[in-house]
Amino acid sequence: xxxxxxxxxxxxxxxxxxxxxxxxxxxxxxxxxxxxxxxxxxxxxxxxxxxxxxxxxxxxxxxxxxxxxxxxxxxxxxxxxxxxxxxxxxxxxxxxxxxxxxxxxxxxxxxxxxxxxxxxxxxxxxxxxxxxxxxxxxxxxxxxxxxxxxxxxxxxxxxxxxxxxxxxxxxxxxxxxxxxxxxxxxxxxxxxxxxxxxxxxxxxxxxxxxxxxxxxxxxxxxxxxxxxxxxxxxxxxxxxxxxxxxxxxxxxxxxxxxxxxxxxxxxxxxxxxxxxxxxxxxxxxxxxxxxxxxxxxxxxxxxxxxxxxxxxxxxxxxxxxxx
Numbered sequence: 648x649x650x651x652x653x654x655x656x657x658x659x660x661x662x663x664x665x666x667x668x669x670x671x672x673x674x675x676x677x678x679x680x681x682x683x684x685x686x687x688x689x690x691x692x693x694x695x696x697x698x699x700x701x702x703x704x705x706x707x708x709x710x711x712x713x714x715x716x717x718x719x720x721x722x723x724x725x726x727x728x729x730x731x732x733x734x735x736x737x738x739x740x741x742x743x744x745x746x747x748x749x750x751x752x753x754x755x756x757x758x759x760x761x762x763x764x765x766x767x768x769x770x771x772x773x774x775x776x777x778x779x780x781x782x783x784x785x786x787x788x789x790x791x792x793x794x795x796x797x798x799x800x801x802x803x804x805x806x807x808x809x810x811x812x813x814x815x816x817x818x819x820x821x822x823x824x825x826x827x828x829x830x831x832x833x834x835x836x837x838x839x840x841x842x843x844x845x846x847x848x849x850x851x852x853x854x855x856x857x858x859x860x861x862x863x864x865x866x867x868x869x870x871x872x873x874x875x876x877x878x879x880x881x882x883x884x885x886x887x888x889x890x891x892x893x894x895x896x897x898x899x900x901x902x903x904x905x906x907x908x909x910x911x912x913x914x915x916x917x918x919x920x921x922x923x924x925x926x927x928x929x930x931x932x933x934x935x936x937x938x939x940x941x942x943x944x945x946x947x948x949x950x951x952x953x954x955x956x957x958x959x960x961x962x963x964x965x966x967x968x969x970x
Contacts, residue, residue: 649934653924654866655891660935662867662891664947668747669718671889678858683885687718688746693739700735700748709750718745723833752885754872756832757843758897759855762919763865765926770856770865773916774896775843778832785820792816795828804837840900846879854882866923868894892920
């Protein structure tokens with residue numbers, strides 16, 4: 648395992664756990680065509696942090712909505728699209744730790760998994776995944792809350808989706824109207840991850856290799872947003888974040904893949920990680936000692952107690968169904 652942690656030399660442990668998203672944002676600034684402005688908000692009083700947000704918005708011409716998320720986190724945990732000053736304050740009430748602010752980048756979301764051995768002239772785009780948001784379709788009779796609860800894919804994460812849409816649960820979508828439930832491309836919010844191999848082009852492969860080559864990153868999944876699938880094919884995208892060593896080739900979650908097919912892909916992925924790590928070791932790099940690796944894991948979000956969160960709001964009264 649130590650050998651695999653030699654991937655991504657600029658990141659301690661290769662991105663095994665606990666990597667700083669702010670550090671990645673600073674590095675990505677060297678590739679401006681793919682970067683998103685990222686600002687760190689240090690722990691402070693809620694009033695001070697809210698003032699800092701307003702200063703950043705004024706200085707950098709950032710309109711709402713904005714994105715707030717933990718500097719250290721995984722799987723979309725505690726990422727929020729914030730619509731106004733009141734929502735900003737509520738976020739800081741629940742999340743006192745170091746937080747990142749980014750402008751909200753609209754568009755389609757994708758996962759691009761890249762591997763780049765240190766002796767290779769160019770990296771390999773190992774996986775392309777579409778991140779398809781969850782929609783429900785209205786029938787002109789049931790309120791949105793009922794449509795969410797009636798959807799078998801939404802049901803396992805219904806509590807989160809009801810909270811995200813709390814201000815419109817009583818609304819009755821028209822028959823055939825498709826309602827998007829989240830703007831975050833997160834599997835834990837019901838988004839589907841689908842194979843995107845048809846999006847592969849030489850322009851995309853060249854574009855995704857640029858940040859890896861410039862930043863010295865050689866293994867992991869870039870989560871990106873693009874204006875459209877056509878824009879992605881042309882290599883026009885913005886990197887939201889990088890998932891390093893423990894990131895997954897997201898297309899394995901396509902419902903068309905079975906368990907064993909997914910495990911086979913993960914096996915190929917991890918064999919590549921060990922091979923890249925071995926190449927770095929042959930060049931004289933030394934892995935972090937076990938004590939340091941264990942400290943990274945212990946301090947990662949999966950291993951500390953959950954963040955304080957306010958109770959989910961009571962949904963508005965649901966009107967009775969029409970006879």
